[in-house]
Amino acid sequence: MAMELASLDQRLPLVQQASLRDKVVLVRFDHNVVKKGIINDPFRIDRTLGTLFYIVAQGGKPIMMTHVGRPRDKKAGTIKVSADSGVEPIVAYLESKLHVKIEVPSFPAGEQGITAIDTSINHNIRRLREGEIAGIYLPNTRWFAGEEAKGEAREDFALQLAGLADVYVNDAFGSWQPHASTFDVTKHLPSYAGYLLQDEMRHLELVLNPARPFVGVVAGAKYDTKIGPLQALYQQVDRLILGGVIYNTYLCAKYGVKIAGVAEEDIAAARDLVTADAEAGKIIELPYIVESDILGREEGKYRTRALSELKPGMELGYVLDIDPKSFEAPAVALALGQAASIFVNAVMGFTPHFTDGSRALDTTIDANRAAAKLYGGGDTLQEFKDLCPGLYLSVLDNAQYYFFTGGGSVLKAIEQHSAYGLEPVAALMANAANLQGKGLDG
Numbered sequence: 001m002a003m004e005l006a007s008l009d010q011r012l013p014l015v016q017q018a019s020l021r022d023k024v025v026l027v028r029f030d031h032n033v034v035k036k037g038i039i040n041d042p043f044r045i046d047r048t049l050g051t052l053f054y055i056v057a058q059g060g061k062p063i064m065m066t067h068v069g070r071p072r073d074k075k076a077g078t079i080k081v082s083a084d085s086g087v088e089p090i091v092a093y094l095e096s097k098l099h100v101k102i103e104v105p106s107f108p109a110g111e112q113g114i115t116a117i118d119t120s121i122n123h124n125i126r127r128l129r130e131g132e133i134a135g136i137y138l139p140n141t142r143w144f145a146g147e148e149a150k151g152e153a154r155e156d157f158a159l160q161l162a163g164l165a166d167v168y169v170n171d172a173f174g175s176w177q178p179h180a181s182t183f184d185v186t187k188h189l190p191s192y193a194g195y196l197l198q199d200e201m202r203h204l205e206l207v208l209n210p211a212r213p214f215v216g217v218v219a220g221a222k223y224d225t226k227i228g229p230l231q232a233l234y235q236q237v238d239r240l241i242l243g244g245v246i247y248n249t250y251l252c253a254k255y256g257v258k259i260a261g262v263a264e265e266d267i268a269a270a271r272d273l274v275t276a277d278a279e280a281g282k283i284i285e286l287p288y289i290v291e292s293d294i295l296g297r298e299e300g301k302y303r304t305r306a307l308s309e310l311k312p313g314m315e316l317g318y319v320l321d322i323d324p325k326s327f328e329a330p331a332v333a334l335a336l337g338q339a340a341s342i343f344v345n346a347v348m349g350f351t352p353h354f355t356d357g358s359r360a361l362d363t364t365i366d367a368n369r370a371a372a373k374l375y376g377g378g379d380t381l382q383e384f385k386d387l388c389p390g391l392y393l394s395v396l397d398n399a400q401y402y403f404f405t406g407g408g409s410v411l412k413a414i415e416q417h418s419a420y421g422l423e424p425v426a427a428l429m430a431n432a433a434n435l436q437g438k439g440l441d442g
């Protein structure tokens with residue numbers, strides 16, 4: 001049975017309502033799929049091709065942009081502009097798929113990244129308007145000093161972005177953080193949601209109003225941005241399974257152990273979860289973890305440990321994976337086997353060295369044929385595809401599966417109790433209301 005989808009809030013302005021003929025369209029994607037200069041999984045790019053085709057078919061001239069990685073050093077206040085986090089592999093992929101020429105402008109960069117979009121881009125915008133090139137792809141948005149800045153630098157960058165185009169389209173579901181290219185720019189241009197964003201919003205309802213029992217599986221590394229939303233997910237789920245760095249902090253808080261690489265301040269936040277769970281008992285623990293002496297994989301230097309061995313004060317090495325036999329534990333098998341819907345934002349181990357936990361998770365979940373299986377996250381999807389390629393191919397068109405292009409975004413929407421609470425989405429709606437107020441819409 002196919003998943004039943006909610007309709008969209010009518011206040012969300014949609015790209016199909018925009019007039020695009022001969023307009024330069026600034027379109028924000030989440031093509032954050034490049035690691036060390038290589039694309040492992042182009043799924044996020046592929047999902048945006050419909051919007052791109054639509055813009056061009058309507059006579060629009062696209063200027064595309066995305067962030068890649070996290071090149072800003074928050075503490076030092078510097079931005080690392082290096083080929084590793086460039087958009088070139090994305091552009092090469094688009095050019096080879098679409099058989100067109102896309103220009104990537106370059107701007108001078110220093111320790112603070114790129115401080116301005118200078119006028120050198122005008123030549124390319126002219127070529128774009130005249131049809132000499134099919135599109136422009138801006139450098140990584142996070143290379144620009146204004147993207148994540150506060151105050152004037154950010155406002156200037158948003159204005160510079162807006163100055164390039166006539167219309168703005170956001171199709172970057174995964175990019176939930178309110179930055180200049182996802183949020184502030186909407187103050188200056190008529191702004192619309194792309195087709196991917198629309199599709200993701202409709203599917204978000206399946207997580208916000210899930211069929212029950214609803215099980216959440218969250219793992220991975222982005223502890224800093226995910227621990228907050230995790231508390232909200234905890235309220236929403238019937239059962240919660242943790243893995244990755246998030247599980248490590250939870251284990252430290254629950255069992256009073258030390259795990260290499262887990263900072264004391266991170267354990268503090270996990271304590272709230274432990275306290276809440278002492279009453280509600282929703283967390284199903286994966287009972288076997290893989291401990292390693294080094295932050296890597298070397299024969300003889302890693303081993304499986306059972307949670308039953310943990311004693312307060314114990315010091316463990318790095319915990320880098322979940323032992324697959326954890327998924328055979330009765331409580332775990334029961335929770336996943338009886339769920340009516342499952343949300344997965346989970347890379348269970350330190351990739352690419354430790355992958356057994358993720359593989360076991362995906363196959364265990366697949367065995368529950370009846371559940372709606374909602375996967376989200378850049379790495380989560382990539383790992384699913386790499387570790388279980390046959391399964392991935394077989395479920396791509398399976399109506400019981402849906403793959404969100406962002407895991408953090410789903411968690412954030414849960415935290416806001418609404419898909420429309422995501423700040424870039426709320427900004428689109430505010431922009432539409434503002435234009436209507438001025439009689440400028442349509």
Ligand SMILES: Nc1ncnc2c1ncn2[C@@H]1O[C@H](COP(=O)(O)OP(=O)(O)OP(=O)(O)O)[C@@H](O)[C@H]1O
Binds near residue numbers: 174245345376377409
């Ligand atoms: N125990 C662990 N120790 C260190 N790193 C881990 C561990 N478990 C998982 N990881 C790392 O977590 C990363 C994936 O986590 P991340 O939070 O980025 O997930 P994601 O699926 O990309 O979600 P999103 O799209 O929200 O970013 C991988 O790089 C993986 O190597």
Ligand SMILES: O=C(O)[C@H](O)COP(=O)(O)O
Binds near residue numbers: 069176177378407
């Ligand atoms: O990969 C992701 O989760 C998105 O691209 C968002 O990235 P961010 O968490 O660095 O904002």
